[in-house]
Amino acid sequence: MRHLRQLLLCLPLLLLAACTSVPEGITPVSHFQLDRYLGKWYEIARLDHSFERGLSDVSAQYRLQADGSVEVVNRGYSAEKGAWKEAVGKALMTGDATQGSLKVSFFGPFYGGYHIAALDEQEYRWSLVVGPSRDYLWILSRERHLPPEIREQLLAKAKQLGFDIGQLIWVGQDRPDA
Template sequence: MKLLTSVIVVLLLTSCVRVPDGVQPVRGFEAEKYLGKWYEIARLDHSFEAGLSQVTAEYSRRDDGGLRVINRGYSEEDQAWSEAEGRAYFVDSSDVGYLKVSFFGPFYGAYVVFGLDQNGYEYAFVSGPDTSYLWLLARAPEVSETVMAEFLDRTRTLGFDTDALIYVDHKKQSAGGKTTP
């Protein structure tokens, strides 16, 4: 019985770090270029980000060789910032955009960079372990129409539900409720 339980636990934990069918992590990935602040442009919504605007992710090096991830977003409902710190490690080699990330204890999920501006690292297409997880990240709060069209075409072809995408608002609200850039 202990063996069966152990096998089930291992299968559940490893299924969360798999790559979705058809998705290929980028090769030639350079973690040093990926470090820094990214703006979330679009996402498929999940409870851990529900209702958040002005969402960013900041990546830095950890002493143990992994990456530190700070995700931050603003909740209009709570009138407060929400922040979560996680850690990420490469699943294969460090030149492949395939990582496992954890925000809670020993539980990891896949973080698959499958599209990337490999010259300037200005945008990235990221998935989780299946097609219900999807993000478009960029170094600036907006992307060009060309990048957006490429993202939508590619992700639709891979089976992601692009009609369900949430487009993240990065405009700050002033005290009077007016939107400011």
């Protein structure tokens, strides 16, 4: 009975840890440089989730903080509300700092995995980001639009990694930043 009680006490911690893990069969990029990844990224495509549902013109701004964490400001336009929606979070590197794997929190102590599965390692112009499962996928770019050949390359990589690319939402990037 004592062991069962200990297991039940540890279960929430195990579930939280699972939320930051890398999906099986996916390896985050190596030779990652956080300082080069900082700045603004535009969301080109994503798998649908309630926290972004209905948003266009989505972007993320990453800023290094004095304590070594990264401030994350996600922003998108809600046509339904006729207004911009913004969420501010915090990201931390996980494991080796040269591996493209972070954990991000927008809700206090609860973190989700943010794993860079593909990256333009020369210029840091685009990235393919996955969450803790194959239900989370984002294609990001420093520009509002990706060249067709890069878009196809990232779709092929996502498909190879086991994502249902037919479910991707292509995010409109037509509004000026406000």
